[in-house]
Amino acid sequence: MFVTKKLFSVFIILTCFLIAPSQSQYRNCYYFKWTINFYDGVQDSPIDVHVKSKDDDLGHHTITYDHGWPFGFCEQFFERTLFWGHFTLGSQFVSFNVFDKEIAKIIGRNISANNMVHWLLKQDGYYLSPEFKPYDDPAWMFRGHWQ
Numbered sequence: 001m002f003v004t005k006k007l008f009s010v011f012i013i014l015t016c017f018l019i020a021p022s023q024s025q026y027r028n029c030y031y032f033k034w035t036i037n038f039y040d041g042v043q044d045s046p047i048d049v050h051v052k053s054k055d056d057d058l059g060h061h062t063i064t065y066d067h068g069w070p071f072g073f074c075e076q077f078f079e080r081t082l083f084w085g086h087f088t089l090g091s092q093f094v095s096f097n098v099f100d101k102e103i104a105k106i107i108g109r110n111i112s113a114n115n116m117v118h119w120l121l122k123q124d125g126y127y128l129s130p131e132f133k134p135y136d137d138p139a140w141m142f143r144g145h146w147q
């Protein structure tokens with residue numbers, strides 16, 4: 001009887017893992033929880049943001065100087081989570097990974113926190129920060145130019 005109960009518990013725990021939320025759903029996570037934020041650092045110039053992963057297309061979102069856009073997800077086991085973004089500012093565009101294991105390493109993972117990634121798009125390119133900073137703060141890390 002004891003063994004049966006134990007097996008049943010194992011079964012329940014395994015079932016919980018199997019029905020774990022998909023990575024784009026934003027609730028409590030079995031692994032690391034992340035929020036990716038996008039900011040437009042160019043006044044009077046809206047930027048189109050289009051984020052995708054292997055399984056999800058998050059659609060087009062317009063960000064402006066005053067209104068960014070955040071999205072949250074649960075990271076998958078084995079560092080397999082990858083989101084990339086395509087950005088358009090007037091006639092300029094750029095694509096880059098907005099979340100991958102390299103970015104997670106730069107930001108640092110905390111199992112008991114909602115881990116934040118901040119992307120700032122400016123006239124000369126895109127910048128990364130683990131914390132939100134004013135758009136002109138030198139702590140933003142330059143990551144690349146518009147194409």
Ligand SMILES: *[C@@H]1O[C@H](CO)[C@@H](O)[C@H](O)[C@H]1NC(C)=O
Pocket residue numbers: 110111112113114
């Ligand atoms: C992780 O997050 C928790 C909750 O926000 C916080 O109390 C703790 O200091 C963080 N740990 C590290 C190492 O930053």
